[in-house]
Amino acid sequence: MTHLVAVGGSDAGISAALRARELDPATEVTVVVADRYPNFSICGIPYYFTGEVAPWQSLAHRTAADLEATGMRLRLDTRATRIDVAARTLAVRTADGVEEDVAYDELIVATGALPVRAGIAGLDALGPEQGVHVIHSMPDALALDRDLERRQPRSAVIVGAGYVGLEMAEAFTARGLRVTLLQRRPEVLSTLDRELGALVREELAAHGVQVVTDAAVRSVEHRPSGLRVVTDRASHDADLVLVVVGVRPNVELLERAGATLGAGGAVVVDASMRTGLPGVWAAGDGVVTHHRLLGETYLPLGTTAHKQGRIAGENAVGGTARFAGSVGTQVVKVFDLVAARTGLRDHEAVAAGLAPVTIASVADDHKRYYPGAHPIRFRVTGDPRDGRLLGAQLVGRRGTEVAKRVDVFATAIHAGLGVAQLSDLDLSYTPPLGSPWDAVQLAAQAWTGEAERMEGRTGIEPA
Amino acid sequence: MTHLVAVGGSDAGISAALRARELDPATEVTVVVADRYPNFSICGIPYYFTGEVAPWQSLAHRTAADLEATGMRLRLDTRATRIDVAARTLAVRTADGVEEDVAYDELIVATGALPVRAGIAGLDALGPEQGVHVIHSMPDALALDRDLERRQPRSAVIVGAGYVGLEMAEAFTARGLRVTLLQRRPEVLSTLDRELGALVREELAAHGVQVVTDAAVRSVEHRPSGLRVVTDRASHDADLVLVVVGVRPNVELLERAGATLGAGGAVVVDASMRTGLPGVWAAGDGVVTHHRLLGETYLPLGTTAHKQGRIAGENAVGGTARFAGSVGTQVVKVFDLVAARTGLRDHEAVAAGLAPVTIASVADDHKRYYPGAHPIRFRVTGDPRDGRLLGAQLVGRRGTEVAKRVDVFATAIHAGLGVAQLSDLDLSYTPPLGSPWDAVQLAAQAWTGEAERMEGRTGIEPA
Numbered sequence: 001m002t003h004l005v006a007v008g009g010s011d012a013g014i015s016a017a018l019r020a021r022e023l024d025p026a027t028e029v030t031v032v033v034a035d036r037y038p039n040f041s042i043c044g045i046p047y048y049f050t051g052e053v054a055p056w057q058s059l060a061h062r063t064a065a066d067l068e069a070t071g072m073r074l075r076l077d078t079r080a081t082r083i084d085v086a087a088r089t090l091a092v093r094t095a096d097g098v099e100e101d102v103a104y105d106e107l108i109v110a111t112g113a114l115p116v117r118a119g120i121a122g123l124d125a126l127g128p129e130q131g132v133h134v135i136h137s138m139p140d141a142l143a144l145d146r147d148l149e150r151r152q153p154r155s156a157v158i159v160g161a162g163y164v165g166l167e168m169a170e171a172f173t174a175r176g177l178r179v180t181l182l183q184r185r186p187e188v189l190s191t192l193d194r195e196l197g198a199l200v201r202e203e204l205a206a207h208g209v210q211v212v213t214d215a216a217v218r219s220v221e222h223r224p225s226g227l228r229v230v231t232d233r234a235s236h237d238a239d240l241v242l243v244v245v246g247v248r249p250n251v252e253l254l255e256r257a258g259a260t261l262g263a264g265g266a267v268v269v270d271a272s273m274r275t276g277l278p279g280v281w282a283a284g285d286g287v288v289t290h291h292r293l294l295g296e297t298y299l300p301l302g303t304t305a306h307k308q309g310r311i312a313g314e315n316a317v318g319g320t321a322r323f324a325g326s327v328g329t330q331v332v333k334v335f336d337l338v339a340a341r342t343g344l345r346d347h348e349a350v351a352a353g354l355a356p357v358t359i360a361s362v363a364d365d366h367k368r369y370y371p372g373a374h375p376i377r378f379r380v381t382g383d384p385r386d387g388r389l390l391g392a393q394l395v396g397r398r399g400t401e402v403a404k405r406v407d408v409f410a411t412a413i414h415a416g417l418g419v420a421q422l423s424d425l426d427l428s429y430t431p432p433l434g435s436p437w438d439a440v441q442l443a444a445q446a447w448t449g450e451a452e453r454m455e456g457r458t459g460i461e462p463a
Numbered sequence: 464m465t466h467l468v469a470v471g472g473s474d475a476g477i478s479a480a481l482r483a484r485e486l487d488p489a490t491e492v493t494v495v496v497a498d499r500y501p502n503f504s505i506c507g508i509p510y511y512f513t514g515e516v517a518p519w520q521s522l523a524h525r526t527a528a529d530l531e532a533t534g535m536r537l538r539l540d541t542r543a544t545r546i547d548v549a550a551r552t553l554a555v556r557t558a559d560g561v562e563e564d565v566a567y568d569e570l571i572v573a574t575g576a577l578p579v580r581a582g583i584a585g586l587d588a589l590g591p592e593q594g595v596h597v598i599h600s601m602p603d604a605l606a607l608d609r610d611l612e613r614r615q616p617r618s619a620v621i622v623g624a625g626y627v628g629l630e631m632a633e634a635f636t637a638r639g640l641r642v643t644l645l646q647r648r649p650e651v652l653s654t655l656d657r658e659l660g661a662l663v664r665e666e667l668a669a670h671g672v673q674v675v676t677d678a679a680v681r682s683v684e685h686r687p688s689g690l691r692v693v694t695d696r697a698s699h700d701a702d703l704v705l706v707v708v709g710v711r712p713n714v715e716l717l718e719r720a721g722a723t724l725g726a727g728g729a730v731v732v733d734a735s736m737r738t739g740l741p742g743v744w745a746a747g748d749g750v751v752t753h754h755r756l757l758g759e760t761y762l763p764l765g766t767t768a769h770k771q772g773r774i775a776g777e778n779a780v781g782g783t784a785r786f787a788g789s790v791g792t793q794v795v796k797v798f799d800l801v802a803a804r805t806g807l808r809d810h811e812a813v814a815a816g817l818a819p820v821t822i823a824s825v826a827d828d829h830k831r832y833y834p835g836a837h838p839i840r841f842r843v844t845g846d847p848r849d850g851r852l853l854g855a856q857l858v859g860r861r862g863t864e865v866a867k868r869v870d871v872f873a874t875a876i877h878a879g880l881g882v883a884q885l886s887d888l889d890l891s892y893t894p895p896l897g898s899p900w901d902a903v904q905l906a907a908q909a910w911t912g913e914a915e916r917m918e919g920r921t922g923i924e925p926a
Contacts, residue, residue: 011899041830041832041894043892043893043894043899044830044832044833044894047832047833047894047895052833052834053832053833053834058832059832301892302892302899303889303890303891303892303899303900304889305899306899306900307886307887310886324884324887325887325889326889327889328889329889329890329891330891331891331892331893331896331897332893333893333895333896338896340891342889342891367504367507369504369507369510369516369521369522370507370510370515370516371515371516398895399862401864401866401867403864403891403893403896403897404864404867404868404870404871404891405867405870406891407867407868407870407871407888407890407891407901407903408867408870408871408874410888410889410890410891411871411874411875411878411888411890412874412878414878414887414888414889415874415875415877415878415879415880416878417878421787423770423773424770424787424788424877425870425873425874425877426766426767426788426789426790426791426792426805426873426877427766427792427870427873427874428766428792428793428794428803428805428866428867428869428870428873429506429764429765429766429794430506430794430795430796430866431504431506431507431510432510432796432861433794433796433801433866434794434866436474436506436765436766436768436769437766437769438870440870
């Protein structure tokens with residue numbers, strides 16, 4: 001009987017194990033999980049802190065019992081320490097410190113990513129005990145939860161205004177903390193163009209979050225009076241500090257086994273999720289991301305981890321699945337606003353050798369005569385040389401179906417459609433939910449109209 | 464100077480005129496409108512009767528002044544009576560009975576559709592004066608409005624449980640009328656499979672609408688005590704009767720000019736919207752619909768009329784636009800439920816020579832741990848021989864983004880993707896708005912899993 005071992009209990013590892021069990025119930029599957037929280041929705045943690053999700057156990061996509069009911073074996077609180085590729089054994093250490101070699105036929109490494117500290121002084125010596133937190137795993141979340149209960153902090157500084165920083169700013173605000181959000185860049189949510197990031201900043205400010213941009217954090221200090229976060233321009237005192245400035249791939253296990261590192265320092269895998277080491281597959285936030293427009297890059301996302309894990313699991317039991325590639329689709333809800341993007345922005349497209357043009361436009365989510373219509377702000381990116389759709393950014397109020405509208409763009413990019421072809425799409429219409437030309441198509445028409453004007457042509461031949 | 468004349472003031476005619484003016488401001492554009500309500504949103508009429516839209520004037524996509532500001536000329540209350548193709552003149556008759564010949568260089572006919580009476584006896588002699596209504600135009604809507612005001616009816620029978628019938632059942636209910644909805648077919652909303660139509664019927668019943676299916680209406684009688692609708696099985700009395708049993712293309716003008724009729728009795732046009740008559744284009748509910756999966760058919764929809772009109776307007780001023788084809792996407796809100804479809808259902812695919820399989824599934828609109836998650840019910844249709852996605856039907860509560868999720872399917876069908884490729888799509892995810900595998904992808908995976916089981920293969924090669 002084949003023994004498949006997966007390392008990692010988050011999206012990629014569990015997806016791989018589930019898929020292998022689904023396709024080949026004869027395969028024995030063991031999942032080695034460093035903590036005791038397999039298959040938790042890490043993306044859901046902020047909603048535990050808003051109070052919308054309770055108890056925290058409901059953040060599990062599936063319980064350990066659910067997982068074991070599929071026939072997989074879970075080894076919780078167990079760390080993988082070394083791969084012997086030639087012997088096909090994985091060395092592990094249990095919580096009790098017991099070392100053991102686990103034999104495998106196929107190994108899937110899904111060790112994910114680790115939070116970075118971005119060179120901020122003082123962090124090495126500070127942790128939950130001092131009120132300084134990261135939030136990358138369930139143990140992190142539970143440590144933060146205990147700290148909030150124990151010390152009842154009244155103020156928080158969040159370092160980093162990316163997705164998690166924004167969501168946690170909302171969560172802390174919902175809990176009654178005064179929140180200061182420090183952002184190194186000129187605008188929050190720097191995965192979007194500044195014009196749209198500014199809308200998100202307004203939403204934060206409207207809910208009482210103090211947003212400080214262009215703030216490079218130098219250090220975090222633990223003082224008798226509390227915590228102090230020092231930037232290049234000011235210092236900010238708070239009872240609690242959350243550092244969410246990004247992640248790096250957790251590659252130690254595979255690197256020591258001889259795997260190659262690529263984009264972003266992540267482990268190189270092919271579209272089948274092969275590492276190149278015999279019998280060793282990898283997936284998730286620790287591996288490079290094939291991007292349909294960029295080629296090999298590093299873009300760790302839960303959606304991608306699920307896909308890659310499923311492919312690795314399928315192929316480890318003899319399948320021939322291939323990762324079709326990311327287009328970088330992301331969405332975040334910030335209070336009552338939803339911001340989304342897919343594909344490339346101008347500077348990303350330029351770096352990829354393209355000649356992008358980005359056009360801003362506004363369109364209502366549904367017919368304005370019907371109650372509750374709200375504008376969606378778009379930025380559509382395309383290449384006027386061939387008309388190809390390269391990317392789209394959308395910001396609108398919650399309820400304007402921004403998340404699924406970005407999915408229409410994502411599907412169109414996946415399929416290689418041109419911007420003008422969006423107007424050909426047969427999209428649904430009823431006045432309470434759309435327009436005869438959907439907002440997506442109006443945004444595309446704004447792009448094609450402007451691109452035609454820029455090119456000095458009208459798109460029609462002389463009569 | 465070129466003179467472009469468009470006949471018809473609804474979606475196709477106005478879209479054509481707008482596009483022509485946009486592309487070539489040197490073209491003189493005249494739009495001949497049979498009534499005095501150009502560019503009204505006919506799809507929005509039910510929401511005037513619910514009371515959500517007021518005044519009725521706000522149903523105009525654009526006012527007459529907006530339209531004239533683009534440089535087009537509107538001839539309201541003017542009926543086109545005859546086309547002289549050789550002379551390039553259009554005979555018109557004004558409200559005053561004045562007959563006139565209008566010279567044109569290019570003519571776009573967008574006369575739309577007319578309501579049918581489905582052989583129901585008595586309708587010829589009954590109209591708004593007797594409380595018997597259709598609702599296909601603004602004059603129809605205003606006549607119904609006056610009747611509701613004047614007679615204050617307390618009960619209504621609606622004949623036909625398609626989109627308009629369902630929306631008007633909601634509208635009359637909102638106004639406090641007792642509503643009986645008569646449907647000839649075994650289930651309401653027969654554009655969806657019965658399993659999903661049944662959910663819509665439950666929603667109607669939950670809001671007090673009496674739904675009678677398998678009811679073939681024979682006649683409508685005007686009696687001293689009120690109106691009586693007689694079916695093959697019973698009779699239903701009411702103060703008001705609304706007949707919404709479908710439409711037929713309004714082709715008289717073009718047919719007499721020598722145009723060819725095709726599917727559904729509609730005027731044949733090519734992808735450029737040419738009728739084949741020199742200088743005569745046509746678009747909208749009066750012409751055949753090119754369907755990407757079915758070829759030539761008749762499927763009158765406002766979204767299609769907008770597209771065809773825009774293409775006719777572009778080409779009439781020298782453009783080379785082509786209609787890329789419908790995939791039959793439709794959506795309706797019925798009280799708190801949204802029902803949508805795109806592509807083909809089983810029987811439609813069989814008629815087109817395909818070998819479809821339809822698989823039902825259910826998936827939450829977003830992660831269940833986050834408040835407000837609701838199930839979406841899917842029926843996905845594909846052809847197991849090549850895995851091609853053929854269609855999808857979705858029903859979910861309002862707020863579950865069903866309308867934009869059907870658009871993801873519509874985009875995928877447009878692009879010719881396979882069902883399995885839906886799992887490759889990089890769709891957006893955040894717990895309040897989706898899942899790592901979006902509901903759309905889970906529905907696709909339900910199809911592929913079942914198709915694999917039906918084929919007795921697992922989709923993987925032996926290791």
